[in-house]
Amino acid sequence: MQLPRFDFLQPRSLQEACSILREGNGKVSVLAGGTAFMVALRSRLHTPSAVISTKALSELSYIREASDGGLVIGAMTTLEALENSPLVANGYAVLGQAARFVGVPPIRHVATVGGNLCLDTRCIFYNQSEFWRKARPDCFKLGGDVCHAIDKGRRCLAVYQGDLAPALVALGARVRIVGVSGEKVIPLTQFYTGNGEKPNVLEPGDILAEVQIPPSSGNTWGGYEKLRVREGMDFPLAGVAVSIKTNANGAIDQARLVLGAVAPSPLEVPEATELLVGQKLTDSLLESVAQKAYDRARPVANLAVDASYRRKMVRVLVKRAIGRAVSGNG
Amino acid sequence: MNKIPVSLNVNGREENLEIPPHKTLLEVIRDDLNLTGTKCGCEDGTCGTCTVLLDGAAVRSCLLLAAEVQGHEIVTIEGLADGERLHPVQQAIVNHGGVQCGFCTPGMILSAKALLDKQPSPTESVVRQAISGNLCRCTGYTKIVESIMALSGQPVSS
Amino acid sequence: MSEYSVVGKRIPRTDSVPRVTGEAKYSADLSLPGMLYAKVLRSPYAHAKILNIDTSKAERLPGVRAIITGKDAIPYKWGVFAYTRDMQLLPSDKVRYFGEEVAAVAAIDEDIAREALDLIQVDFEPLPWVLDAEEALLEGAPQIHQDKPGNISVRIFVDEGEVDRALEESYLVQEDRFSSPEENYCQLEPYAVLANFDSTGLDIWCPNAGPHMKARPLSNALGIPTSEVRVRKITIGGHGGGRSEVSPADFMAALLSRKARRPVKLVYTREENFNCVRQVHAATTHSRVGVDREGRITAVDMKVIMDGGAYASTGPIAASVAYIMIEEAYKFANFRYEAIRAYTNKPPRGMYPHHPRTAYGGLELQLDVLAEKLGMDPLELRIKNAVYEGYVTPTKTVITSCAEVETMIKAAEKAGWKEKRGALPPGRGIGMGVGSVISGFPMGIRGGSGAFVRFNEDGDATVISGVVDNGQGNDSMIAQIAAEELGLSVDKIKVVTADTSMTPADQGAYSQASTVMSGGAVKAAAADAKNQLLQVAAEMLEANPKDLVARDGRIYAKGSPDRFLDIAKVARTALSRDHAILGRGDRWPSADAKREWVKNPRGQVASAFSFGTAVAEVEVDRETGRVKLLNMVAAHDCGYPINPLAVEQQIQRSALEAGPEGTLLEKHAWTANGQNLNANFLDYWFPLSTDVPNIDPIIVTSNDPFGPFGAKEGGLSISVAMVGAVANAVQNAIGVTPKQLPITPEVVLRLLEEKEKQSEAKS
Incomplete structure (x- = not known):
């Protein structure tokens, strides 16, 4: 099955790329690494009139220390670069772990940080061939007014299945978005809309350019755990990222717990922070935190495994992610 | 149909082509360059039979636009042997029975080559990771792993 | 083994080099001048009448060269057996599953062919559909085939001995119901056809397991003589049972080519290869097994319901293999087996080990x-119930060569069974499974193979056989057999196979028949050629031909290897005397010709029987339910290994198929309207290299009297045995019987939760 026809545009700068995207008003696309988008093109989930070469964005491939001691990562940085980066490993381990869990090595060689953050939401009734989809009425995400996953569902709950975003939210990351009329920096949490039909805030003309992570102190630990059926390839069926900072007494100063792949956006569990901060970790505390995460996770039946199983696994993954973090493996 | 000029470096040769912009690297390799050793097994980046080397790294050619890989060095399975002399990875796969129906084989060999070029003595678990993107239905992966481990010089688990 | 100089040697398969260089051509790699590209319009309904198809708009699209619908075909229904003819290769009246063929287009490029599909107007009248085999068998269920009341595709019934009495008198009876959804073959090569229909007839290249079995139905469907259908040799990227039959793709490409008078290539997408080639039956099994105090099996009473999908396919065989293999794996006198293969509105299901x-x-x-x-000890129980040479099964098949017990002992030893069983840490488990398969049985149409062997001027030889190589190494296998018989080295054997215009008929590379039948025919043809050559040599050496041997490229009298003639010289001498040496041979299964799958399931079923035992060790993550395979050992009685390397390959392939694929990971899921939810490698869990351990193969020999050099088949018993091994390892690890396959993490977790509830209720 060939790709749909489109023009190929090669802007010379990021600004020119933004202008083209703006003029295209949704009909021009950026490929990034293309590992997900090419598949969406082939199944005609997108039929852009033109595709922009990523050459103009190649300046966005970097991982470096920021002036405030934090980390900045260009959107075109590959996941392979992320997993091998000593800068990431040293203080932001949860991100490296999450990167290693994505797809398989040849995918990580080309897939980018920006592409992963901008992944479209997924649903087993949506990520199908054109022939398959045409056999039933269009769902919300396709512009129709039904949901095939949930009987009488009233909105789209397609799942955001990126591995990096939960880790980055746990690290308190922000993203820099470049547009025609300038740029802005917003917390990554605000990047996601929670709407399955349109999972992020990018408008035509916007390009996610950079991820900025606040500085990490020496006693910050992180852990990422992913539910998958195979040792590779799979998108997360649920994901849990945690970042924990302890003080000299071993008590928790800061903690963020974020769930992935159970909703249209990464889902933070603020109750976990409330429970953890000021405490030392005990089994019963861990149990309570896992319960809070379980309460918050409300996956629906739109992936290849049962929703109640995914929900139960959140409890398990939370314990493991925190365990991995505090054991120093993180 | 709208076509654009694209020049590709494939197996050390400069190829100047006029192609529609929506053509993938896989389609150009197979249809325009007639290098059919690169296989098409799924077209969604999951099977690995279309693996080629891009500047020495294993990538899926079905997920790349041909127009995007100008200026990079591409190696396909046809670019490995030196005349009639097989590349060591090819020879190891033959000797150890790591090939059966052969449909995964070109991709598998290129993934192995990319690994060994970077890391000449990988452990078995590193080898299994490196080929985890190449599906195989015939071998249970065992003889493929053994073939690669014979080159790595590291022990194989039993 | 030293009595042979070529067979029994571990050598790289002769077909390997072109497959590692990219030189090997598969069907989709071919092109011919003027070739057109085809695309298929498929049914968006699980069940619907085709009222009208309007192709006029599509025909006007520039670049379109031919469009076909069911009306372009002669009224012909195909079936493997006379009594299973239920499939129009391009339907004209109605469609019976989501994705079934409705029309096809050939155009000058793929984009145009695809565009043309959108311009074809089809008026369907949707019909009620049924997706579950048990529901399909209920009264009032939608009728899928008019002449098949109750949606019964096939019913197999065997009732030998006194099952009810034996079960009543048994010391213990175990009764359970097991269920499993569909699997897929997932041949890595998507189906592809190149067809060229011209004034001489049809030339066709496609992945297939039986070229000679394809030529006949294609000639019938096209209304031309079989001799005008030439199914051609091509490299094939996997079969697994799913490419046993003629495919609608073959027919559509042929018909389009006939209409356009141009070569036509049709390449399936991965989604089409998942849905429109063949799938593996979903099934439920209700099983009662009795044993006496000593652990001897007294009786088996089994009822199987198989979801056959929309068409009969190889249904009578598919519904029979379970009982045949079970009664050949274990000895017991009382056996009742009923299998009902139901029609449903799902893709048709084919053969699978x-x-x-x-x-x-x-x-x-x-x-x-x-x-x-x-x-x-489960090992002891299995040894006690093993079959042996001369054993007669309940349906009256005599087991010939048999090393079943040896496979049990060797697999157990290698896997550390005695040390590990019962001694593993919590969460770990070890399990065993046994399997038996039949080699070389008449499918109902044709069961034998023929071969020619020709000596060439250089003293090398050409083997001509109808056998096909799907990737298992049949070309290499017959080369080794011919080389041994002729006294030549393997590199002196040229192989011409699987071209129906020149190769003798062959039963096809399924039913584990290739080595015993095709290999046997090649051996006979080679012996014939050799004897002719020895006649010539005898004159040259002034010796009695009976005293001569051919070995290592030379002919000499037994006991005087120093006084020899080069085979090349003898071959040239023969040719110069106008004696073109052409040997011929054939092989026919030594089965009871009166035995029939449905009407008469009694008598000798096949010529040879292979046996295998698998042992698997697993670790279960009790919180997530994930099962990790730690170790897989498989011992297979292959009779005699023509090439030990190739036998190991087959054992390992079988272990993968039955273990991680069949028992742990693979299944299809469906929407309520019959759409396959996971026809892709992301959601259909094909195991990765990181999901399986190295598979340890053990070759056991038994020197079969029927097979060439005592050989039977490569390793298929393991693709049965490993199911039991992995399932039992999980059962051993969690202490609960998994009754649903595959045993996915969700299934394991549910079992553990149920177990916990039960133990809470008890305490």
């Missing part, structure tokens, strides 16, 4: 439960 997995896997699970209740 371990389908239904619920039958073999279920029985193996039950045997372990019984062993535990008896306080017996």
Whole structure:
């Protein structure tokens, strides 16, 4: 099955790329690494009139220390670069772990940080061939007014299945978005809309350019755990990222717990922070935190495994992610 | 149909082509360059039979636009042997029975080559990771792993 | 083994080099001048009448060269057997599954062909549909085929001995119901056809397991003589049972080519290869097994319901293999087996080694439960119930060569069974499974193979055989057999196979027949050629031909290897005397010709029987339910290994198929309207290299009297045995019987939760 026809545009700068995207008003696309988008093109989930070469964005491939001691990562940085980066490993381990869990090595060689953050939401009734989809009425995400996953569902709950975003939210990351009329920096949490039909805030003309992570102190630990059926390839069926900072007494100063792949956006569990901060970790505390995460996770039946199983696994993954973090493996 | 000029470096040769912009690297390799050793097994980046080397790294050619890989060095399975002399990875796969129906084989060999070029003595678990993107239905992966481990010089688990 | 100089040697397969260089051409790699590209319009309904098809708009699209619908075909229904003819290769009246063929277009490029599909107007009248085999069998269910009341595609019934009485008198009876959804073959090569229909007839290249079995139905469907259908040799990227039959793709490409008078290539997408080639049956099995106090099986009573999908395919065989393999794996006198293969509105299901997995896997699970209740080692129980040479099964098949017990002992030894069983840490488990398969049985149409062997001027030889190589190494296998018989080295053997215009008929590379039948025919043809050559040599050496031997490229009298003639010289001498040496040979299964799958399931079923035992070790993550395979050992009685390397390959392939694929990961899921939810490698869990351990193969020999050099088949018993091994390992690890296959993490977790609830209720 060939790709749909489109023009190929090669802007010379990021600004020119933004202008083209703006003029295209949704009909021009950026490929990034293309590992997900090419598949969406082939199944005609997108039929852009033109595709922009990523050459103009190649300046966005970097991982470096920021002036405030934090980390900045260009959107075109590959996941392979992320997993091998000593800068990431040293203080932001949860991100490296999450990167290693994505797809398989040849995918990580080309897939980018920006592409992963901008992944479209997924649903087993949506990520199908054109022939398959045409056999039933269009769902919300396709512009129709039904949901095939949930009987009488009233909105789209397609799942955001990126591995990096939960880790980055746990690290308190922000993203820099470049547009025609300038740029802005917003917390990554605000990047996601929670709407399955349109999972992020990018408008035509916007390009996610950079991820900025606040500085990490020496006693910050992180852990990422992913539910998958195979040792590779799979998108997360649920994901849990945690970042924990302890003080000299071993008590928790800061903690963020974020769930992935159970909703249209990464889902933070603020109750976990409330429970953890000021405490030392005990089994019963861990149990309570896992319960809070379980309460918050409300996956629906739109992936290849049962929703109640995914929900139960959140409890398990939370314990493991925190365990991995505090054991120093993180 | 709208076509654009694209020049590709494939197996050390400069190829100047006029192609529609929506053509993938896989389609150009197979249809325009007639290098059919690169296989098409799924077209969604999951099977690995279309693996080629891009500047020495294993990538899926079905997920790349041909127009995007100008200026990079591409190696396909046809670019490995030196005349009639097989590349060591090819020879190891033959000797150890790591090939059966052969449909995964070109991709598998290129993934192995990319690994060994970077890391000449990988452990078995590193080898299994490196080929985890190449599906195989015939071998249970065992003889493929053994073939690669014979080159790595590291022990194989039993 | 030293009595042979070529067979029994571990050598790289002769077909390997072109496959590692990219030189090997598969069907999709071919092109011919003027070739057109085809695309298929498919049904968006699980069940619907085709009222009208309007192709006029599509025909006007520039670049379109031919469009076909069911009206372009002669009224012909195809079936493997005379009584299973239920499939129009391009339907004209109605469609019976989501994705079935409705029309096809050939155009000058793929984009145009695809565009043309959108311009074809089809008026369907949707009909009620049924997706579950048991529902399909209920009264009032939608009728899928008018002449098949009750949606019964096939019913197999065997009732030997006194099952009810034996079960009543048994010391223990274990009764369970097992179920499993569909699997897929997932041949890595998507189906592809190149067809060229011209004034001489049809030339066709496609992946297939039986070129000679394809030529006949194609000639019938096209209304031309079989001799005008030439199914051609091509490299094939996998078969697994799913490419046994003629495919609608073959027919559509041929018909388009006939209409356009141009070569036509049709390449399936991965989604089409998932849905529109063949799938593996979903099934339920209700099984009762009795044992006496000593652990001897007294009776088996099994009822199997198989979801056959929309067409009969190889249904009578598919519905029979479970009982045949079970009665050949274990000895017991009382056996009742009923299998009903139901039609449903799902893609048609074909042949697969371990389908239904619920039958073999279920029985193996039950045997372990019984062993535990008896306080017996499951290995001991299996040894006690093993069959042996001369054993007669309930349906009157005599087992010939048999090393079943040896496979049990060797697999157990290698896997550390005695040390590990019962001694593993919590969460770990070890399990065993046994399998038997039949080699070389008449499918109902044609069961034999023929071969020619020709000596060439250089003293090398050409083997001409109808056998096809799907990737298992048949070309290499017959080269080794011919080389041994002719006294030549393997590199002196040229192989011409699987071209129906020149190769003699062959039963096809399924039913584990290639080595015993095709290999046997090649051996006979080679012996014939050799004898002719020895005649010539005898004159040259002034010796008695009976005293001569051919070995290592030379002919000499037994006992005087120093006084020899080069085979090349003798061959040239023969040619110069106008004696073109052409040997011929054939092989026919030594089965009871009166035995028939449905009407008469009694008598000798096949020529040879292979046996295997698998042992698997697993670790279960009790919180997530994930099962990790730690170790897989498989011992297979292959008769005699023509090439030990190739036998190991087959054992390992079988282990993958039955273990991680069939028992742990693979299944299809469906929407309520019959759409396959996971026709892709992301959501259909094909195991990765990181999901499986190295598979340890053990070759066991038994020197079969029928097979060439004592050989039977490569390793298929393991694709049955490993189901039981992995399922039992999980059962051993969690202490609960998994009754649903595959045993996915969700299934394991549910079992553990149920177990916990039960133990809470008890305490």
